Each structure stands twice: as C-alpha cells, then as structure tokens.
Amino acid sequence: MHKRRKALALAAAGTSAVLALTACGGGGGSDEGGTKEVTWVINSLPSTWAAISSAGGSVYTVQMLSGVLPYTGQWQPDGTYEYDLTVLAEEPKVINDDLDAGPFQYSITLAEDAVWSDGTPMTGDDLRVTWMMGASPDEGYCTTCDPRSTTTADMIEKIEVDGKTATVTLKEGLADPEWMGMFDAHNVAGGFYPAHLAEENGWDIDDPDQLGEYYTWLHDTRPEFSGGPYMIVDGDLENQVVKEPNPEWFGEEPKLDRIIMTYNTDEGTFINAFQNGEIDGANPAQYSEDIVTQLQDMGEGVTLTIAEGNIWEHVDINLGNEFLKDKELRTAIFTAINRDQIAERNFGATYPEYELKNNHIFGSDSQYFEDHITESGQGSGDVEAATEILEEAGYEIEDGTLTLDGEQVGPFRLRSTDTVVRNNSLQLIQAQLNEIGIETTIELTDDLGTMLAERDYDIVQFGWSGTPYFATSAAQFWDSESESNFGGLANDDVDEAAEGSATALTLDEAAVKANEAVAAVVPEAYVLPIMAEPNYFFVNDRLANVQDNLQSSYRATYNIGEWDIAQ
Amino acid sequence: MLVYTVRRVLSSIPILILASVLTFVLIDVSGDPLSDLRMQQPPPDPSVIQLAEERLYLDRSMPERYWLWMTGIGGHGDIGLLQGKFGPSTQSTTYDIGENLMMRLGTTLRLVGAAMVFAFGLAVIAGVVSAMRQYSKLDYSLTFIGFLALAMPVFWFAGIIQQAGVGFNELAGSMVFATIGDGQFQAQGLDFWGQIGNTFKYMTLPTIVLMLTSFASWSRYQRTSMLEVLNSDYVRLARAKGLPNRVVIRRHALRTALIPLTTVVAVGVAGVIDGAILTERVFQWRGLGEFFITAVEKNDSYALMAWLLLSGTMVIVANLIADLLYGVLDPRIRYE
Numbered sequence: 012m013h014k015r016r017k018a019l020a021l022a023a024a025g026t027s028a029v030l031a032l033t034a035c036g037g038g039g040g041s042d043e044g045g046t047k048e049v050t051w052v053i054n055s056l057p058s059t060w061a062a063i064s065s066a067g068g069s070v071y072t073v074q075m076l077s078g079v080l081p082y083t084g085q086w087q088p089d090g091t092y093e094y095d096l097t098v099l100a101e102e103p104k105v106i107n108d109d110l111d112a113g114p115f116q117y118s119i120t121l122a123e124d125a126v127w128s129d130g131t132p133m134t135g136d137d138l139r140v141t142w143m144m145g146a147s148p149d150e151g152y153c154t155t156c157d158p159r160s161t162t163t164a165d166m167i168e169k170i171e172v173d174g175k176t177a178t179v180t181l182k183e184g185l186a187d188p189e190w191m192g193m194f195d196a197h198n199v200a201g202g203f204y205p206a207h208l209a210e211e212n213g214w215d216i217d218d219p220d221q222l223g224e225y226y227t228w229l230h231d232t233r234p235e236f237s238g239g240p241y242m243i244v245d246g247d248l249e250n251q252v253v254k255e256p257n258p259e260w261f262g263e264e265p266k267l268d269r270i271i272m273t274y275n276t277d278e279g280t281f282i283n284a285f286q287n288g289e290i291d292g293a294n295p296a297q298y299s300e301d302i303v304t305q306l307q308d309m310g311e312g313v314t315l316t317i318a319e320g321n322i323w324e325h326v327d328i329n330l331g332n333e334f335l336k337d338k339e340l341r342t343a344i345f346t347a348i349n350r351d352q353i354a355e356r357n358f359g360a361t362y363p364e365y366e367l368k369n370n371h372i373f374g375s376d377s378q379y380f381e382d383h384i385t386e387s388g389q390g391s392g393d394v395e396a397a398t399e400i401l402e403e404a405g406y407e408i409e410d411g412t413l414t415l416d417g418e419q420v421g422p423f424r425l426r427s428t429d430t431v432v433r434n435n436s437l438q439l440i441q442a443q444l445n446e447i448g449i450e451t452t453i454e455l456t457d458d459l460g461t462m463l464a465e466r467d468y469d470i471v472q473f474g475w476s477g478t479p480y481f482a483t484s485a486a487q488f489w490d491s492e493s494e495s496n497f498g499g500l501a502n503d504d505v506d507e508a509a510e511g512s513a514t515a516l517t518l519d520e521a522a523v524k525a526n527e528a529v530a531a532v533v534p535e536a537y538v539l540p541i542m543a544e545p546n547y548f549f550v551n552d553r554l555a556n557v558q559d560n561l562q563s564s565y566r567a568t569y570n571i572g573e574w575d576i577a578q
Numbered sequence: 579m580l581v582y583t584v585r586r587v588l589s590s591i592p593i594l595i596l597a598s599v600l601t602f603v604l605i606d607v608s609g610d611p612l613s614d615l616r617m618q619q620p621p622p623d624p625s626v627i628q629l630a631e632e633r634l635y636l637d638r639s640m641p642e643r644y645w646l647w648m649t650g651i652g653g654h655g656d657i658g659l660l661q662g663k664f665g666p667s668t669q670s671t672t673y674d675i676g677e678n679l680m681m682r683l684g685t686t687l688r689l690v691g692a693a694m695v696f697a698f699g700l701a702v703i704a705g706v707v708s709a710m711r712q713y714s715k716l717d718y719s720l721t722f723i724g725f726l727a728l729a730m731p732v733f734w735f736a737g738i739i740q741q742a743g744v745g746f747n748e749l750a751g752s753m754v755f756a757t758i759g760d761g762q763f764q765a766q767g768l769d770f771w772g773q774i775g776n777t778f779k780y781m782t783l784p785t786i787v788l789m790l791t792s793f794a795s796w797s798r799y800q801r802t803s804m805l806e807v808l809n810s811d812y813v814r815l816a817r818a819k820g821l822p823n824r825v826v827i828r829r830h831a832l833r834t835a836l837i838p839l840t841t842v843v844a845v846g847v848a849g850v851i852d853g854a855i856l857t858e859r860v861f862q863w864r865g866l867g868e869f870f871i872t873a874v875e876k877n878d879s880y881a882l883m884a885w886l887l888l889s890g891t892m893v894i895v896a897n898l899i900a901d902l903l904y905g906v907l908d909p910r911i912r913y914e
Contacts, residue, residue: 056872058669058670058673058876059670059671059672059673064670064671065615065618065622065626065630066615066630066667066668066669066670066671066673067669067670067671147623147625147626148623148625148626148629149623149625155629155671157622157626157629157630157633157671158622158623158626159615159618159622159626160618160620160622161622161623161626162620165623227671227672230670230671230672231672245763245766246763249681249864250759250760250762250763250864251759251763253763273758273759275758275862276859276862276868276871276872277859277860277862279733279737279860280740280757280758280860280861280862283737283740283741283743283744283757283758284757284758286744287743287744287747287753287755287756287757288753289753289756289757289758289759290758457609458608458609458610458613458877459613459617460610460612460613460614460615460616460617461609461610461613463617464610464613464616475619476619478619483620487619487620487621493621494616494621495619495621
C-alpha cells in the first residue's frame, strides 16, 4: 500500500513537472498575456525568399511574403478589382491607347508617404527594377533572371521614372488589356521590390549581370525589408516565418502583434493541430473530403467555407490519333461523358453545391461568363444522342464494340495523374464510353508534363489553373502555335479570336474575343471542361476579418493587414 | 580487425559506385526535372527553359551528366561529388543540396536517436521477460502488444498517437504535447528547464511512434534469442552449479542473447533513419524523410541522388558496424 502511494505521488509529481515545464515552452495560436498572436498554415515549403523565379516561385512563397510586399491593387473575393490607394497616390492612368497615334502608355504614381521599412521612399525605380527582373533573359535587362512568367513584362519597351511616378510604354503595336496587373498582387513577384537595396549592396540595376546578382540575393536572403503592414522578423524556409508589424507602415495600423506562418505539408495533421491550438487556420491547396468532413463535424469554434477554386479539370483529346481526328467521333465521346456523375462522385458528399464548368475561360460568377457547353450536349452523358451522332457518321456498334467499316474503333488510352479525383473520374469515363462501345485502358502517370508534351495519350484528364486575368488564356490553350495546345488543334477561327483577346485594348473587348474563341472551340469537341475543383478554408472563430480570396494566390492572407482577434 | 575494417571499407567503394550508376540511370529516366516548369501557366519564355536546362545540365547527355556529378569537371562549380558538391537543384537556384541534407540528417538523428535508445531498452526488457515467463499471461500480453505494434500502419498509428496527445492536453488543460513541428523555433530564448520542457513537448509523440514500431520487431528477436540461450547446455550447467537465477540470466544468458539483437539493431537503425519518412511527415519534422519526399515531388534528381547515396552509405556502414560488433561481443569470432 505504502509503495503504491509512493508511486502515485511520484507520478503526480512527474505530471506536474511536465505540465510546468511544457507550459514554459509556449504554444502557437495564443493571445495569452495580451499578445495578439495568430498561427497560420502555409500548405507547403516555399523554396525561396522571392516568388519571381521559375524554380522557386509558388503560391506558398507568395503567401509567405503576404503583408511584406507592396502592390498596386488586387482582385477581391467577390471578383471586383481594387487599386491599393494606400500605396498609390491615385488610380493608374492610361496615357495612350490609340495604337495609331503611338505606343500604349500608362502611368502609376505611388503615394507621397509610401516608404519601405528602412524609411526610404518608394519610387518609380522600384517598379522599374521589378519589371526588369520579371522580363525574359532575352530582353537583355538581367542575365541570370529566370522569371516564371514573362508575358506581360516582355511587352514593355521602357519605364521612365520621375520620382514617385513611373510611365510605362509598351512595345510598338502592342496593347495589354490587363496592364493594371503589372505590379499588382497577382503579378509574377506578388508585388514589387525595392530598388535602393540593390544600390546599398553595391549592385547597379542597369548592369544585366549585377541585376542578376540582386535577383539571386532576393531569392536567397530572408527579407528584412517590408513595404507592407508586417515584416518578417524570424524564420526559415523549412519550418516557419514570424511576422511583426512594420513600424514604418504608412497605412492603417495592423491589429496583430505577431503572425506565425508555419509550413505544413500534410493536410492530415490539420485537424489535430487545430484542436490542439497549434494552428488557427489554413487555406489548403487541395480539396480533401476527409478533412472537410471532420471540420464540418467540429461544429462550433471554426468557420469553414468551400467554394469553386481556380483549378478546373478537363478532358482533352489527342487529334494525332487516327480515329480521334474525326470530329463526329470526338463529339460523340464528349456527349457520352457524364460530367454531373463525375462531379457528384468526387465532391457531392461534402460540396453538393458544386457547379459544372460551362465556359473554359470564365467562371459562372464572372461578368463575362457565357454558357457555351450546355446547349452543345457535350458532357451530358446522353448515350442515345451520342449513339445517334456515331450512327449518322457511319459507325456501328456490334456486340458492344464500336466499329467503322468493320474495324474496331480504339481501344484508346485514357490517361491522367494518380489522384483520388482523377482516378474516380477516369473510372467513370471508362464506364461511360463503354456504353457507346468504346474500349479504353486507364494508364496513370506521375509525369504529366512529359506525357502532354510528348502527346503520349489518346484521351487525358488534367487541370488548368484559372486566374482573373484571362486575356491570354485562349491563345495559350488553343492557338495552333502554342506549346500548351497539347492535342494539336489548328483552327483559324480559334486562332484569330484568341489573338484578338490577347491584344485587345480593354478587358471588355478581350472578353468578347475570349468568348468567341470558346464558341469556336466547342464544336471541335477538343477540350471538355468538367468542373472547377472546390477549395476549402477554415479559421478559428477567435479571429476576425479573415476570409478566403480564391481570386488570388495570397488566398486568405490577401488582407493580412486587417486580421484581428475577435472581441 | 583494423585490416578487416579497411578491407571492408575499400570493398564497399565499388558497391557504392555501382549503386550510384544504377540509381542515376533510374532517376534520370524516371521523369523530366523540368516538367513542372513546362506545365506552368502561362508557359515560361523558351529562354527561361533553356536557362534552366543549362543550369541543371540537362543540355548534356546522361553519361556526361553522371561524369559531371561524380567529378564536377566541366561544370559550373556547383557539381562534383569528389569536390563535395551535390549539384544544382530544381527547387531553387540557391538551394544547397549538401547543406540541406546535413541539416535534415541532424533533425532525423535527433528524432531517431531517442526513439532507438528507448526501443532497444524496452525490447531487451520485454524480450527477456517474455522468454523467462514463456507462455505466461505476461508473455502473451507482450507478444500481443508486439504484434499489434508491428501490424499497425505507421501513418495510422501516428495519427492515433497524435489524437491521444490532443486528448491528454484537453484533460490537462494545457498543451503538454505538441502534434506538429520539431520545436526548434519555440526553443529560442528559453532557459534550461524551458528547453527540457520544450523538448519533451515536441519529441514525445513522434518518439513513441518510432519507438514502438522498432520495439515490436526487436522484442521478438530478443525473446527468441533469449529462449535459445536459456535452453542451452552452458546455462543449464550454470544453474546446476547453484548460481542464483539473477546471475545466470544477467551474466551468462543475456550477454549471449544480446549478440543477434545488437547486430539487428545496428542495421535496423540505418533503416529507421531512412524509414522515418511517414513519422516525419505526420509530425512535420523536416528530416531526411521530408527531404526525400520533396525531392521526389519536385523531380529534383540531384537531391534524390544525394539522399540515395547517403542512404546507401549508411546501410554499408551499419553492416560494417554489425559485423564488427559480432567480433566484439562474441569472443569466438575473430577477423583476420
């Protein structure tokens, strides 16, 4: 008895010691002791400290830099565009959009009180250096810069700087309907960079080699500068960054004392970490039915939102296949595919409000959306209609096998990457095509890029990432010269409309052309959009002013300066 | 023994070279390191892709690349195993594979070290007790626990342990156990006791997972080995001579029964260092497992090569240690 009591006492003492010791260790997501602290998850490791480069640039890097880089504007969650009039003195202006009178020109003027965290005023040089680092090496501004996207930057001929004002001149004959995006939150850098730091470190930004060194330095060095409400005070690229308010911030004072952005690569850990108070929320890149169900079951204390994301799944056909060259066959295939069944199987349980994608370029919430798919019958799963199309084109279904002139049509290789959504989808498509006598073999790959580039498929499902900037999308997807036109479509009407969209003077004009391109591509039965994959976001109810922004790579961190602790 | 050791080390070099050729070829043909870049939207400028190809030496043939990777001759100064450089990474232009690999190895060793010590200790105790009380309730219980731990998938087991930790925290009303992270950042600025508490908080749950998965198989080895020794003539003789059971077990039986386990553990530790992938993933420790997964996800062939080389070296060294331990622990074995 005595021994047992002694053991119990020891156990109690041990537990108390452990509790006392671990209490010293602190914990994430607390606002104990009056410190307003939030721990937010970034869903993967940012590879570098800057998002410009092709190797390191990712949404995770952009999110890690949230509240640090200034930008001229951004798309809001409701799909409207807002200039950041804290950073800007006024809304940017188009100086010339009459290409006959001269090159396309616009000007941007930064706010008089806009300064970097070291007190140096922001100037037009900051915009200029960001442009030069975002242009392709062939432009000659930077020898070793390897930006992940150069389309907009390469259209610019020059940027003239007059203090706070930068005047941007495009190359002769070019127009950019999305010019306002050059230095906004959605550009290749996620904002703009300071020019004066290059000079302070001894680099001349007009020397292509030295600008390359600055570019490398920005990617390699944890930023101690900030032009936003917060600045990074600690952290690495492996575990987390810690942000505290930027004392020189010239906008509305940020509400939080500290934001810890922790990198977490495994969504399966979110629930436990959230319940344990280690994280306050996340905006994961992938939809997970399992996590969403657990969050829905959690009930109080958490806000969960699910909405249509930017990645949209589609089925493409390789026109290089001898059978699939036939438009009628392709149309029948697309008609037999039942998109609703695919979306229901993948997302119906947790997101019954899913919407099928009826326009390749615009989401249903866009002001430019026009439904080009429903009426075509493609994706309807109408086997009868599909069979009719085939029979009219001379095909026959004999003993459940589709034939043409007595020869079996197919079998076709149905390919994709090995994800839950795509696996489900391929199995359904296989069964659906079987109903019109088409045999398919499912082949998965872990190297989608190579498979597409080598056209190593007959029918493929993969995803494109949508963006509020759409002007170049049609050209990228379907222009006969585009390297992303994997299946080999060549249609003059599509080419003309796509080019018209990319070079339009205004967004409205670009949207008209983009819709023309969609209207021309649908009868080709070349790409069948299925649905936009939903994204989810969850946040602890102790936080205020935190919401997801699916228009932006910053996601929920797009308004990090407004985050607060709920009263 | 020195001659034997040197001979073994030298003989392992061709094995490593052969392994490196095989893995290099396999990794090289398994995918395009630039596939993600080519799939980017909007597509990058061709000059950017060309720059990336030059940087990653993809503009050269496979044999050339292997030669470069080994020697660094003709490279840009960032490659050459013999010069201690592991090559450029797809993850960024400034990503130092060697530096990261060593940093990750340190993290993994921190995680694995404690788990292995506890697992070994527990396995010896459980194995010995099971053997001494063969077919008793205790033996059956320990056997059941061992098989249970062996049968459970690590990712699932880790999730259960995490949930148990969360449940304990809720009961305690304080965060005694953390479920994610290695606690390095949280340890900054803490005093000695704070550091101890922080270590306990972040290490306990992953250590339990790794410990139990290793303990399970090791305790079975120890039980079998102990049973064999307990039934041997010299142990019976020791008992017949009237030695107390405690002395027979500790000084005669256990010492001999430890030999097979020790060698199994030596090789097993190398396996665990490589195999902590799932545990590291679930507990978000940035160790070698995460390094490997990221390298695979990013098609980072040189990083994968570095990981495989380290892995191969560890297995070879572990085998060597196991062989040498035989000699140390069993006087009948002598290496000439």
